[in-house]
Amino acid sequence: MNRTIMDLSGEWRFAMDPNEKGTNQCGGWFSETLPDRVRLPGTTSQNFVGIESKVADKLGVIEKFTYRGVAWYQRDIDIPEAWAGRHIELKLERANNTTVWLDNILVGKSDLLQVDQIFDLTNIASPGKHVLTVRNDNSRIRPTHGYRFDFLNGICGEISLTATSKVYMKQCRIMPNIKAKTLTVYFTLGNQTGCESRGNIFFHVHTLDNSHALKPYRFDYMLDFHRTEKEYEMELYLGDGLKLWDEFAPNLYCLEAELAGKAGGVPVSDFYSTRFGIREFTHEGTQFSVNGKKVILRGDALLHEKYMYRMGLSLYSREDWVKVLKIYKEYGINYLRFHTHCPPNAVFEAADEVGIYMQPELTIGGTNGMNVPGPESPLFDPLLEPTMQRWGKELLDWLHNHPSFVMLTLGNEINGDRSLLERLVEYLRALDPTRMYAQGSNDFIRQQCLSVNDDFWSTMKTDTPWEYKMARGSYAHSDLPLGPVQDSKPRNSLRDHSESIKHSPVPVIAFELGQYETTCNFDEIERFPKMELPGSMLRYQKMMEEQGLLHKEKDFYRDSGKACLLCYREDIEMIMRTPGMGGFQILSLADIHTDGTAIDGILNAFMENKGMVSAEEWRRYCSDRVVLLRIGKFTFDSGEQAGFKMQFANYGPETIDQAKPYFELYHQDNCLERREFDLISLPQGDLTDLASPTVTFQCDEPAQLVLRVGVEDLADQKTYYNDYNIWVYPVPEIQHTMLTTKSAEEAAAALENGESVLFYSGLLDSEKSVEGFFATNFWSYDMFATASENISETRPGKPMIGAMLAPGTMGISYDPNHPVFRYFPGEGHSDYQWFNVIMNGNPVILDHFAEPVEPIVWTIDTPHRCHRLGLLFELKVGKGKVMVCTTDLSQFAGEAAEESLLKGIFEYMASDEFQPQAECGLEEFKSFFAR
Numbered sequence: 001m002n003r004t005i006m007d008l009s010g011e012w013r014f015a016m017d018p019n020e021k022g023t024n025q026c027g028g029w030f031s032e033t034l035p036d037r038v039r040l041p042g043t044t045s046q047n048f049v050g051i052e053s054k055v056a057d058k059l060g061v062i063e064k065f066t067y068r069g070v071a072w073y074q075r076d077i078d079i080p081e082a083w084a085g086r087h088i089e090l091k092l093e094r095a096n097n098t099t100v101w102l103d104n105i106l107v108g109k110s111d112l113l114q115v116d117q118i119f120d121l122t123n124i125a126s127p128g129k130h131v132l133t134v135r136n137d138n139s140r141i142r143p144t145h146g147y148r149f150d151f152l153n154g155i156c157g158e159i160s161l162t163a164t165s166k167v168y169m170k171q172c173r174i175m176p177n178i179k180a181k182t183l184t185v186y187f188t189l190g191n192q193t194g195c196e197s198r199g200n201i202f203f204h205v206h207t208l209d210n211s212h213a214l215k216p217y218r219f220d221y222m223l224d225f226h227r228t229e230k231e232y233e234m235e236l237y238l239g240d241g242l243k244l245w246d247e248f249a250p251n252l253y254c255l256e257a258e259l260a261g262k263a264g265g266v267p268v269s270d271f272y273s274t275r276f277g278i279r280e281f282t283h284e285g286t287q288f289s290v291n292g293k294k295v296i297l298r299g300d301a302l303l304h305e306k307y308m309y310r311m312g313l314s315l316y317s318r319e320d321w322v323k324v325l326k327i328y329k330e331y332g333i334n335y336l337r338f339h340t341h342c343p344p345n346a347v348f349e350a351a352d353e354v355g356i357y358m359q360p361e362l363t364i365g366g367t368n369g370m371n372v373p374g375p376e377s378p379l380f381d382p383l384l385e386p387t388m389q390r391w392g393k394e395l396l397d398w399l400h401n402h403p404s405f406v407m408l409t410l411g412n413e414i415n416g417d418r419s420l421l422e423r424l425v426e427y428l429r430a431l432d433p434t435r436m437y438a439q440g441s442n443d444f445i446r447q448q449c450l451s452v453n454d455d456f457w458s459t460m461k462t463d464t465p466w467e468y469k470m471a472r473g474s475y476a477h478s479d480l481p482l483g484p485v486q487d488s489k490p491r492n493s494l495r496d497h498s499e500s501i502k503h504s505p506v507p508v509i510a511f512e513l514g515q516y517e518t519t520c521n522f523d524e525i526e527r528f529p530k531m532e533l534p535g536s537m538l539r540y541q542k543m544m545e546e547q548g549l550l551h552k553e554k555d556f557y558r559d560s561g562k563a564c565l566l567c568y569r570e571d572i573e574m575i576m577r578t579p580g581m582g583g584f585q586i587l588s589l590a591d592i593h594t595d596g597t598a599i600d601g602i603l604n605a606f607m608e609n610k611g612m613v614s615a616e617e618w619r620r621y622c623s624d625r626v627v628l629l630r631i632g633k634f635t636f637d638s639g640e641q642a643g644f645k646m647q648f649a650n651y652g653p654e655t656i657d658q659a660k661p662y663f664e665l666y667h668q669d670n671c672l673e674r675r676e677f678d679l680i681s682l683p684q685g686d687l688t689d690l691a692s693p694t695v696t697f698q699c700d701e702p703a704q705l706v707l708r709v710g711v712e713d714l715a716d717q718k719t720y721y722n723d724y725n726i727w728v729y730p731v732p733e734i735q736h737t738m739l740t741t742k743s744a745e746e747a748a749a750a751l752e753n754g755e756s757v758l759f760y761s762g763l764l765d766s767e768k769s770v771e772g773f774f775a776t777n778f779w780s781y782d783m784f785a786t787a788s789e790n791i792s793e794t795r796p797g798k799p800m801i802g803a804m805l806a807p808g809t810m811g812i813s814y815d816p817n818h819p820v821f822r823y824f825p826g827e828g829h830s831d832y833q834w835f836n837v838i839m840n841g842n843p844v845i846l847d848h849f850a851e852p853v854e855p856i857v858w859t860i861d862t863p864h865r866c867h868r869l870g871l872l873f874e875l876k877v878g879k880g881k882v883m884v885c886t887t888d889l890s891q892f893a894g895e896a897a898e899e900s901l902l903k904g905i906f907e908y909m910a911s912d913e914f915q916p917q918a919e920c921g922l923e924e925f926k927s928f929f930a931r
Helices: 306-310 318-330 345-354 382-398 419-429 520-525 533-544 549-578 615-619 744-752 783-790 832-839 896-909 922-929
Strands: 004-007 011-016 037-038 070-079 086-090 098-104 104-110 117-120 128-136 157-165 167-177 181-192 199-205 215-225 229-237 251-262 266-276 282-285 287-290 293-296 297-300 335-337 357-359 359-366 407-411 436-438 457-459 510-513 583-586 624-628 635-637 642-643 646-652 656-667 670-676 681-684 686-691 694-697 703-713 720-730 739-741 757-760 811-814 857-861 869-877 881-885
Touching: 004 656, 037 739, 086 098, 104 117, 117 157, 167 199, 167 251, 167 266, 181 199, 181 251, 199 229, 215 229, 282 436, 282 703, 282 757, 297 357, 306 318, 318 345, 335 583, 359 382, 382 419, 407 419, 419 436, 419 642, 436 646, 457 703, 510 549, 520 533, 533 549, 549 583, 549 857, 549 869, 624 703, 635 642, 635 896, 646 656, 656 686, 681 686, 694 739, 720 832, 720 896, 739 744, 744 757, 744 881, 744 922, 811 869, 832 896, 869 922, 881 896
Parallel strands: 297 335, 297 583, 335 357, 359 407, 407 436, 457 510, 510 583, 635 720, 739 757, 757 881
Antiparallel strands: 004 157, 011 037, 011 070, 070 128, 086 117, 086 157, 098 104, 098 128, 167 181, 181 229, 199 215, 199 251, 251 266, 282 287, 287 293, 624 646, 642 694, 646 686, 656 670, 656 681, 656 703, 703 720, 811 857, 857 869, 869 881
């Protein structure tokens, strides 16, 4: 007897019940005909019902219609005659706090937020017409990054009725043992006949492509008449030809079970199938291991499910999720963490197929930094632990056979009762030891230390906060000190996180790495679906228009993206250079339009490339095999000799036995030098030193070179390489006759006489300038500016600390063909030859000038604030002309790079091309720049 499924998607009757009257009236709303109409699967937001948002939220893209409270859904169903005497179940995928009635009969309730809700209708769903009513209440869940209350009122996924025999396969959990080459299968039979049932089940196990199949196995079963269900255990031998699952070879098996028997003399039958994979996910010291091979996790921490409907895809389609996960694999991502939630089953099905390691989370944490009160607290909740145990068990059972499901944590940034968290981890591990567990992600963010029973450590810092051993490159200004991608040390590729992880006995994952902000592409506004209101982007667009900056939108978007990318690369390579590092999770590979609007992805809100970097280029440093350069700096004087180290991180599927390291030095398309080194073996799971050559950088004119470090895999005829920009400058000869000064009074006097002046403006007050900062702004200026202004706390045994306000800038933008840059080659955006100039400059806020100033070098401001900022700009003042440089270049005497820029400035100012367009009065100039 085959299973039969009735799809209940389509039009449903509907009513909102904000005052919860539906169950207080005699009979209740389940006995009435609901007045409105919606389509399910769907939410109130997707059906445009609820409270309409009239005012755009400056902090994000929001649903146009929101509703928090009770809502009722109802439809007629017709049970076929063929279903008489069969077991009937109702499945609701992705609903929360539901109550179900069939006609006037209460079927049951469920508070499962993520796991499928199953309701048994067997004894009441007789053939004929019935009314099915579902009451949904989303008012009692806390909104999170992964779940928002306005996104969950409704029934979001599959809604169906399934009819089976009254003796049926209810659940099947498969436990592979690779060493023993066995499968232990735990399966549960349901029996609703009220009679004894006997029969047999034929098990067929094979890979999806039938390249490996087990010998069919017959299992004889017996169910007592008084047993409604019973769990059985059997062991199957895998034999030879075993196909293991991992990111490189995501081999999947299928188990098919055919049941045939009798109950009370009546034939019963069922067919059940499930997919599974065979893998062992563990750790060897501080590195993760899959089937005995070390891997480094390269992840995304916040894959937002709203990407799917923006792309016109279904959240509940395996095929659609395969398309999305292949995008991640294209960018070298092999791991996904789901912030404070578990995604739909379809995501795991796709991850099984594509080969991605998955880390869902339970819902402790709600919003960031949830405190879990202990028993001594008046806020102690005695139901929290048993509820989390029940939800955790349901989740483990529900996802058990997915090989992609390898890790589980309790939530995000949890504080409070450690003992409760420890007990929960031990409880979950005892239920299923085939996964790895941790109490949470970035838990106890003010008192960070490894929890005693965690299998891995997802954290932004290790040890105690006073030591500040960093596990990633960037931090908010509300959480000082800043990270190594943000600090003022000269840029190099020597640093790693070895000191940060050296005391950890388990793998360390850099928590929510990156968060480097860019500006917006306003072309995306019209592409958001009708259910969403891109309020923050509309606000930013209006601000740019008011500032007269819309003509710079595309330039700023491109150049802030390049600055953002430079930071991401430095951050990721620091991880890849660290021996024994467990991995990292970028906050998000794509832009986030919630929680402050964080435009900090290399993909946009539609999972499309933003033009910052191709997938191929990104994989050069974010992949399982990466060639790395360790060099002390990126700018050199001509004739200077540089030593550097070449390394290879091999987290691919196997050792490379015959590898030929090499490096090449390019100027534009011309190869200036190539050097090859002895053949070497590159062990799997290791960071291997390739060579330590020395090269002399020589050029007659300032040049931007490319140093390519690579490895040729001779056996597989593959080449791996990574390119690094190097700038080389001959020592410049600088001649000038114009005045150079830091004094506004002195500059004004010369300008009044019609002279040309190079004026170093220096740091003005906060209404006139901002701090020079090379890395792009962290996450979202609005969100963390508020945090910085409000934070003030006392730490145990330490004095009170405050927080700084972030500069909020996102790199520079300029025309590289401008004559000022004749001796200072570049590509029009931030790169390391600019580091000293940017970090020592204080961009001027030009909003106050009577005429709009178009800087030669723009500093790109956060769209949350949208200042017109100039790092280098020119003005006509009185009878004279002034070049305002916000960096005092005189402090770099003897530095060929900065002096080359200065030479270009002087030559430009001495030429006829120096014709400033914006005018400024003498008094206005003196008043503004007075210090």
